[in-house]
């Protein structure tokens with residue numbers, strides 16, 4: 001099984017849900033509740049609602065997963081395209097009725113321009129690490145129409161280290177995960193959780209102005225990037 005995560009989404013959609021496990025580089029194994037990817041508008045968090053309300057013009061939902069946010073925006077009559085690198089996630093979104101789909105690694109996307117780039121569920125994390133973040137911000141800039149914006153969420157995971165020292169080999173928000181499903185393991189992939197002030201530094205370096213528009217009790221924040229003057 002190559003696309004372990006996408007297979008879990010597809011099985012859930014057809015009512016054959018099985019346990020999806022997620023392993024982390026800091027030694028944890030947890031069950032990943034697949035229904036989270038299929039959340040209904042009534043399940044959206046206040047930050048997600050705020051993110052949706054800030055979307056304007058042509059929207060690209062990057063790392064759209066099972067397409068819950070894309071579907072909602074589409075039903076609102078917005079011009080929305082969902083992008084994901086997982087072929088089976090694309091199949092799920094197609095079956096759920098998302099009309100405009102792109103199967104691509106965001107780093108490889110060419111010839112597309114949008115007014116809003118949306119990256120949700122710790123979405124900016126697909127940068128993988130700080131080096132990847134520099135590349136991602138440069139890529140996002142190239143995809144934006146003049147006056148456009150990037151809307152994303154992330155969180156500070158320093159709390160994970162409150163009883164142990166911070167890692168001394170890189171930024172503490174750079175994690176590695178892999179999925180396990182039906183005895184099959186995905187390739188490991190990196191995911192970045194970045195605190196607000198470091199994110200602001202990277203955004204500024206990339207020529208963006210960053211505005212934090214929501215922070216919740218778990219230090220998860222929602223932010224908007226616009227081109228700096």
Ligand SMILES: C[S@@+](CC[C@H](N)C(=O)[O-])C[C@H]1O[C@@H](n2cnc3c(N)ncnc32)[C@H](O)[C@@H]1O
Pocket residue numbers: 036037062063064065066067068069083084085086089104105106107119120121123126
């Ligand atoms: C945490 S899920 C986010 C789901 C979705 N945004 C939501 O709010 O329900 C992350 C998604 O990003 C996709 N992804 C990860 N890296 C990617 C990349 N480099 N290019 C495109 N999609 C990517 C994964 O396949 C996965 O569907």
